[in-house]
Amino acid sequence: MTIKEYVAYKKEELKTQISSLEIKPHFIIIQVNEDEASKAYIKGKLKDAEEVGIEAELIKYPLDISEEELIAKVKEHCARSDVHGLIVQMPLPKQINEEAIKLAVDPRKDIDGFHPLSNMDPCTPKGIINFLKDEGYPLLGKNAVVIGRSNIVGKPMAKLLLKESCNVTVLHSKTTKDDMTRYIANADIIVIAIGKAGFLNNSFLYKETAVIVDVGISRIDGKLHGDAERDLPVKFQTPVPGGVGLLTRLTLLTNLMEAYRKLIK
Numbered sequence: 001m002t003i004k005e006y007v008a009y010k011k012e013e014l015k016t017q018i019s020s021l022e023i024k025p026h027f028i029i030i031q032v033n034e035d036e037a038s039k040a041y042i043k044g045k046l047k048d049a050e051e052v053g054i055e056a057e058l059i060k061y062p063l064d065i066s067e068e069e070l071i072a073k074v075k076e077h078c079a080r081s082d083v084h085g086l087i088v089q090m091p092l093p094k095q096i097n098e099e100a101i102k103l104a105v106d107p108r109k110d111i112d113g114f115h116p117l118s119n120m121d122p123c124t125p126k127g128i129i130n131f132l133k134d135e136g137y138p139l140l141g142k143n144a145v146v147i148g149r150s151n152i153v154g155k156p157m158a159k160l161l162l163k164e165s166c167n168v169t170v171l172h173s174k175t176t177k178d179d180m181t182r183y184i185a186n187a188d189i190i191v192i193a194i195g196k197a198g199f200l201n202n203s204f205l206y207k208e209t210a211v212i213v214d215v216g217i218s219r220i221d222g223k224l225h226g227d228a229e230r231d232l233p234v235k236f237q238t239p240v241p242g243g244v245g246l247l248t249r250l251t252l253l254t255n256l257m258e259a260y261r262k263l264i265k
Contacts, residue, residue, distance in 0.1 A: 003238060006131060007246045011052050014253055018053040025260040026055040027085035027111060028077050032065060032096070038089050041245075048249050054256065067096045071104040078106035084263050085111035085256040108263060111255040114152075119262065120255040125157040127247030128191065128213050129164065130254075137211055137236070139164040142188035147171045147180075147200075147227075153193040153215050161189070181205070192216055192227040200228035210234040215244045 001009070018025065027049070029042055042058060049056035059077070061070065070092075078086055086109050088101050102114040113120040120126070132139060144166035148154040154170060161168045169183050173194075184190060185205040192200055193215035200212065212234050216227030226240030238244055 001135060003131065003243050003246055006135070007250050010250055011048070011253070014054075014257065015052040017257070023264065024053060024055050025084050025256050026057070026082055027087070027256050028057045028059055028083055030070075030074065030077070030086065030088045031058060031060045032063060032070065032092050033089065034063070035091060038091070041249075042089060044245075044249055045252060048253060052253060054253065063093050065093075065096075067100060070096055070101060074101060074104040075106075078104075078109050083109065084260040085109050087112045087252070109259055111252055111259055113156075113255065120258060121160060122152060122156045123251040123255060124153050124193075124215060124244060124248045125160045126255075127251035128157065128215075128244060129160050130251065131247050132189070132211070132213075133164075137189075139166055139189070142166050143186055144168045144189040144191070145171060145183050145187040146191045146193075148193040148215075150193060153191075157191050157193070161191075189213070194227055196227055197225035198227070198229045200232065202229070202232065206232060206234050208233065208235065212237040213244060214238050214240050217241070217245070 029045060031038065031042060046056050046058060061073065074086065074088060077083055086105055088105065090098060092098050092101060105115055107115045107117040108119060110118040111120060113122040113126065144161045146154055146158045146161070146168065149170055149172045158168050158170050166189065171180055171183060181204060187210055188207060189211050191213040195216045195218060197218040197220055212228050212232060214226035214228045214237065217240055218225045224241050228237060
């Protein structure tokens, strides 16, 4: 099953579940930027919510809002009984500390999974794991390589792969080319999230049975490119676009449903 087919199937399942609920799940997106990528992502989130019957509310604040004001607004919306989830779309203006805003979100309603006490795992790593498991890709005891060590993808990805009993290696900008080549050649699963178009290419050797999960995305001459060149000699490779971004958006919805069930109880 392709990722598009998988996501469509899962959304139909959600739609069926939600249709029988008296109180509809409801989440808020707070936006404090004019970033084009953010606008596109938000548009996709709102579209997904509408398709499955979830109530989604976009609230925009001016770019000159202070950190104190934004924290107060985040807490105010989290306190609403009709709100089951809340996300603050990144990036934020320079005068605002992103970590302070993440900590302002009620952990019970943190469907992005960024708060250290959140009930949820971050959407991108969780979506990747769910897809691999649902599609029958073996994880137990497999050699997993994560390229990139960001707090949003790299580090939580490594943590979730460890949870699935993979042998996990995290590679990054300080890894030597020789070590990078050696680990990649021995990898069963490669997750790359560094934002460098075509970093993974045919200069590396791969296992024929390997899976490449391409999280990176770059826009060059108006076209979107992943961190991996297309059609590498592996068993399965996620496309860009139409790959991990769809899994991330799907997981936002499933995280919301998880938060909703706990709050309604």
